[in-house]
Structure formats: structure tokens, C-alpha cells
Amino acid sequence: MMVNIKVNGKEYKKDVEPRTLLATFIRDDLEMTGTHIGCDTTNCGACTVLMDGKAVKSCTVLAVQADGHEVETIENESDKELSIVKDSFVEENGLQCGFCTPGMIMTSLYMLRKNKNPSDDYIKSNLAGNLCRCTGYVSIINSIKKASEKINGEKVVAK
Amino acid sequence: MFPDKFEYYAPKSIEEAAKFLNGHEDAKILAGGQSLIPLLKLRFTSVPEIVDIGRIRGLDEIKLRGNTLEIGAMARTGEIADNVSIRGKFPVLSEAAGHIADPLIRNMGTIGGDLCHGDPANDFPAVMLALDAEFEISSADRKRTVKAEDFFLDTFATALEPGEILTKIKIQDTGSSGRYMKYKKYAGDFSILGIAVNLLLDGKEVKKCGIGLTNCGATALKAKEAEKFLEGKEISDENIAKAAELLLKVADFMDDDNGSVKFKEKLLKYLFVKAVKGIGGVHK
Numbered sequence: 168m169m170v171n172i173k174v175n176g177k178e179y180k181k182d183v184e185p186r187t188l189l190a191t192f193i194r195d196d197l198e199m200t201g202t203h204i205g206c207d208t209t210n211c212g213a214c215t216v217l218m219d220g221k222a223v224k225s226c227t228v229l230a231v232q233a234d235g236h237e238v239e240t241i242e243n244e245s246d247k248e249l250s251i252v253k254d255s256f257v258e259e260n261g262l263q264c265g266f267c268t269p270g271m272i273m274t275s276l277y278m279l280r281k282n283k284n285p286s287d288d289y290i291k292s293n294l295a296g297n298l299c300r301c302t303g304y305v306s307i308i309n310s311i312k313k314a315s316e317k318i319n320g321e322k323v324v325a326k
Numbered sequence: 327m328f329p330d331k332f333e334y335y336a337p338k339s340i341e342e343a344a345k346f347l348n349g350h351e352d353a354k355i356l357a358g359g360q361s362l363i364p365l366l367k368l369r370f371t372s373v374p375e376i377v378d379i380g381r382i383r384g385l386d387e388i389k390l391r392g393n394t395l396e397i398g399a400m401a402r403t404g405e406i407a408d409n410v411s412i413r414g415k416f417p418v419l420s421e422a423a424g425h426i427a428d429p430l431i432r433n434m435g436t437i438g439g440d441l442c443h444g445d446p447a448n449d450f451p452a453v454m455l456a457l458d459a460e461f462e463i464s465s466a467d468r469k470r471t472v473k474a475e476d477f478f479l480d481t482f483a484t485a486l487e488p489g490e491i492l493t494k495i496k497i498q499d500t501g502s503s504g505r506y507m508k509y510k511k512y513a514g515d516f517s518i519l520g521i522a523v524n525l526l527l528d529g530k531e532v533k534k535c536g537i538g539l540t541n542c543g544a545t546a547l548k549a550k551e552a553e554k555f556l557e558g559k560e561i562s563d564e565n566i567a568k569a570a571e572l573l574l575k576v577a578d579f580m581d582d583d584n585g586s587v588k589f590k591e592k593l594l595k596y597l598f599v600k601a602v603k604g605i606g607g608v609h610k
Contacts, residue, residue, distance in 0.1 A: 168334065185334030185376065186366075207327050209364050209497060210514070212430055213431030221404070223435040227363045231334050231358075232380060274430065295513040 170234040174199070175243040176218060183279050184197050190214040192230035201241035201269050205298075212297035215270035216240050222277035224296065238278075241269040252276050254312045260309030263301035275311045283319055285311065328368030338376040340385075340464050340576025343377055348466035352375050355491060357400060357439030360431045375487040379491065386436075388412070392500075392548060403555075404429065406437060416497060418504030418524050422453045425506065428514035438492050443545055444482040444545065451478050452538030452547030454495070457523035462494040478545040499508075502526035502534065505604045507597040511584075517541045518584040519593050521573075522569045523601040530560045542594065543578035551575055552598075560570040568601050570595040 171180050174197060181196050193202045194217065205213030214226040216310050217239040225238075243249055252275050255261070262268045270292070278285060278293040287294070290308050309321060328493070337343040337351075347353055353375035354360055365371050379400060386400040389413050397406065406412060407423035426432055426449050434530030440450040441461070454461075454474035461472045464490060477485045486492065504524030508517050525531040535556040537549040552572040559565050573594055579587040579593060 184331070186329045186331060188328070188363075188367075188535060190437075191328075207367070209360065209431065212428075216431055217432075222430050223434050224375075224430050226327075227431075229334075229356075229359065229363065229378075230358065231336070233376060295428050296430035 168231060172230070172233050172235075173237045174239075175240060176245060179290060185229065187230040188226055189216070189218075189228040189230050190225035191234050191239070192233075194227060196230075199239040199242050203266055203269050206268075210298065211267065211270070211271050212266050212274065213270040215273040215297065216275060217277055220277075220280070220287055222274050222296075234236060239273070241272060244253055246276075247315075248279065248318055249276050250310075251317050252279065255314035255317060256307075256319050257311040259306055261302065261307045262299075267297060267299045267301075271299065271307055275314065279311070279315055283315060285315055287312075291298070327328060327369075327413050329363070330369065330372035332366075332373050333375045334378065334416075335375060336381045339382055340491060343379055343468040343491055344464055344489065346377055347491070350375050350377075353381070355379055355442070356435040358402065358429065358436040359439070360435035361365075361439060361443045363369055368472065373500045386494065390407075390415070392550065394501045395497040395499060397437055397497075399441075399492045399494060400436050402433060402437045403427075403437065403440065404432035407432060413583060416523050417498050417505075418456060418458065419453050419497075420504050422506035422508070422520075422522060425449060425508045425510075425517075431514070439497060441495070442484055442492050444478065444480070444484045444547065445516075446481055446543065446545050447541040448546075449506070449508065449517060449520055449540055452522040452540040454497075455538030455546055455548040456504060456524040456536035457497045458536055460496045461491050461492055464493050465490045475548050476481040481544045483545070500526050500534065502536075503606050504536070505601040507601045507604075507608065508540070509593055509597060516550055518598060521596065521597045521601055523605065524600070525556075525561075525605055527561070530562075532556045532559055532561060537598075539573070539574070539594070541584075542576070542590075547576050547578075549573050549576050561602070566599055570598045571601075573598055 202214040205211035209227045216225045345594045356376045356378045387398045389396045413420040436503040440448045458476045506522045508520040519541045524536040524537040535553040539547040552569040579590045
């Protein structure tokens with residue numbers, strides 16, 4: 168069936184099978200491979216995208232459910248805050264192998280839009296749906312805190 | 327992984343959905359999909375038709391009408407967790423919502439889906455039992471209301487009949503307060519055990535008591551004996567301990583990967599005491 172999904176500000180009209188997952192729609196139909204599929208079982212969060220501004224696991228959403236909705240992915244270059252979060256992950260080494268990173272960054276963007284000054288506890292509870300098997304999360308939390316400082320325009324204070 | 331092929335239907339109204347379900351007995355309702363889509367992907371199940379009720383306007387509303395809280399079946403778990411009036415008047419409900427899966431799943435998952443799935447490890451059913459919620463159900467030819475305690479029948483089995491749709495959850499505000507305690511292995515996991523306790527207090531005296539248990543049997547359980555025991559009594563360490571023992575009469579535990587029966591019994595009593603003592607007013 169035909170779906171009309173706005174991805175990163177651009178409308179895409181495609182004919183998909185109803186069983187197509189949003190993650191595969193983004194990766195295969197739109198050829199945006201920044202969104203990763205990790206576990207494919209709703210656990211790891213590597214496939215996280217924002218749908219109508221809310222972080223969701225795109226491996227567990229049907230493309231037809233997203234019909235008429237707005238999706239943001241890691242490729243959304245027009246979003247300034249997303250760029251800040253990306254830079255902060257690089258600066259604070261918030262990744263090692265990088266596989267979980269697109270999901271980590273989209274969840275980070277989501278939580279920073281809700282809360283500009285997240286505490287460690289807030290960050291940890293909001294990262295509950297994103298798994299990283301490399302970093303032990305400390306550098307990820309630092310990356311998010313750095314991003315929040317930058318977004319707030321505050322001077323970055325070294326720990 | 328992909329689900330098996332299915333036909334997709336997205337009605338715009340309850341009436342339209344009910345009409346479709348009337349002629350398609352094997353069709354499955356899709357709410358948020360956070361349980362159904364993984365089951366379809368893993369091919370634990372396959373369905374010929376999916377009826378997506380996510381496009382029915384107003385089905386996700388959360389409203390406080392007088393003393394009645396009305397939650398549409400499509401209300402997202404995350405919205406329930408964050409809703410200010412629910413947090414103020416039904417703390418047991420927002421606390422449980424905040425413990426369900428993880429924030430990403432809560433953004434898609436719905437209360438209606440959680441309840442109708444019938445998984446004994448889902449958290450909302452126990453809260454509904456503790457709050458004596460009522461469910462509004464629609465089908466092509468009738469509407470009916472079912473009490474939470476008559477809704478959960480067995481593992482993956484509810485009182486919903488073919489063709490029926492859960493549309494609304496109604497909960498009365500009696501001035502009570504409660505807690506939900508959940509024990510899980512890791513962030514985002516299902517409950518090993520969970521317990522919802524809701525008390526209406528008059529000073530130290532319990533006027534009304536509601537207790538629901540998660541993952542303590544084939545389905546969510548209402549601990550009626552413990553409820554009755556506490557009603558009319560004073561909150562004291564002795565009475566709490568006695569009520570905790572009564573919980574074990576309804577719980578139907580098995581040794582499994584989550585632990586032994588002995589461990590679960592101890593854990594259930596511990597969580598119950600923690601819940602009761604954590605309710606605002608109990609320590610006053």
C-alpha cells in the first residue's frame with residue numbers, strides 16, 4: 168500500500184508491503200543506512216528514530232503505522248541540536264565500535280529536547296532502552312552532559 | 327526479520343473497526359504493537375488481517391471528568407507516566423507506567439494493548455485490579471462494561487470476545503493513594519514480580535484496600551483475602567505482616583529461571599511491606 172512519510176523534512180511516497188518495518192523502510196526503501204538494526208527484537212535501541220518528536224524503536228514500528236507522520240533520523244543534517252550531540256559524542260569518545268551510536272544519539276536528542284539540564288539519573292533512566300556493549304556508558308553520559316552544556320551555551324567545564 | 331504477510335486495515339472510528347472485526351474473526355487488533363510486532367517478527371504467531379486502531383481520533387485521550395479518570399485504550403504508556411493529574415491522584419498508576427519496559431517502548435506501547443495482551447508479566451493489569459478499574463468494550467452489536475477483576479482470565483486470555491474492542495478504562499478517584507513495586511533483573515525488563523497496593527486511609531485506619539499482583543500466577547491476580555483483612559484495621563507492623571502472609575494464598579508460584587518458589591514468596595512479602603510503608607499518609 169502507498170505510504171506518505173516525512174523523513175528529515177522531506178516527503179517520501181512509497182508503495183510498501185504492510186509487513187515492512189519502519190527500520191527497513193528507512194534503510195532499504197530510502198537508502199538511509201545511518202539507522203542501524205541491532206538485535207531486531209525490541210531490546211537494543213540501535214534503530215531508534217524520532218516519530219512526531221518521540222523516540223521509538225523503528226524495528227518495532229510498521230512503516231504503515233508511520234504513514235502521515237514525521238520521522239527524524241541520524242541523517243537529519245538541518246537540525247542544529249543533533250549536530251551538537253553528534254560532535255559531543257566524538258569529543259567525549261561516547262562510542263567505541265559505533266554500532267549503537269545512531270540510536271544513542273537520537274535518544275539523547277529526544278531527552279535533551281525534553282530536559283535541557285539532565286542529571287545523571289535522568290540520563291541513565293532515559294537511556295534504559297539503548298544498549299552499548301563497549302563503553303560501559305560513562306563516556307556516553309559525559310557526551311550527553313557536554314551536549315547539554317553546549318546547547319545551553321554554557322562554558323564547558325572540565326571535570 | 328519480517329512478520330508473515332497480512333492485510334492491513336486502518337479504520338477511522340470504533341464503529342468502522344467493530345464492523346470489520348465482525349466479519350473477520352481471525353483479525354488481530356494492533357494498538358502500539360510493542361508486544362504484537364515482536365511476536366509476529368519472531369513468527370510465534372501470524373495473522374491474516376491487522377486492524378490498526380491507532381488512527382481512531384480521540385482514542386488516546388486521558389481525561390479527568392469529575393471523580394472519574396477516563397483513559398482511552400490508545401493512550402501511550404509514556405503519556406500515562408508523565409500525566410500530572412494521574413501522578414497526583416493515582417500515583418500507583420503513574421509509578422507502574424514508569425516501570426514498564428523502557429522510554430522508547432513506552433512512547434509506542436499503549437495501556438489498552440498492555441491489558442488486552444493478557445501477559446501475566448505485564449504491569450498495568452495488577453494496577454487495574456488494585457484500583458478496581460472498569461473497562462468499556464465495544465463490538466458491532468453491543469457495548470458493555472467489564473470490571474478489571476472479571477477481565478483477566480488466564481495467560482494471554484481475557485474476557486474480550488471475538489469482535490470486541492477495549493475502548494476506555496475508567497477509574498474512580500476516592501482520595502486513595504498507592505505504590506507499585508517491581509523487581510526486575512535489568513533495566514527495561516519484565517517483572518520477576520510486581521505488586522500494586524492502593525489504600526484509602528482515615529488517619530491510621532484502612533478504609534479501603536486494593537492489591538494486585540504481577541507475574542504471581544497464570545494471570546494478574548487480585549489479593550482479595552489480604553484486601554479484606556486490612557480493611558477496617560489500623561496500619562501496624564503486625565497487620566502488614568499478617569496481610570503479607572495472606573498474599574501467598576493467592577500467589578501460584580513455580581520454580582523457574584527467575585528463582586525458586588521460596589525466593590519469590592520472600593520477595594513478594596518484602597515488596598508488599600515496602601509498598602505499604604511507602605504510601606503517603608502511612609507514616610503520619
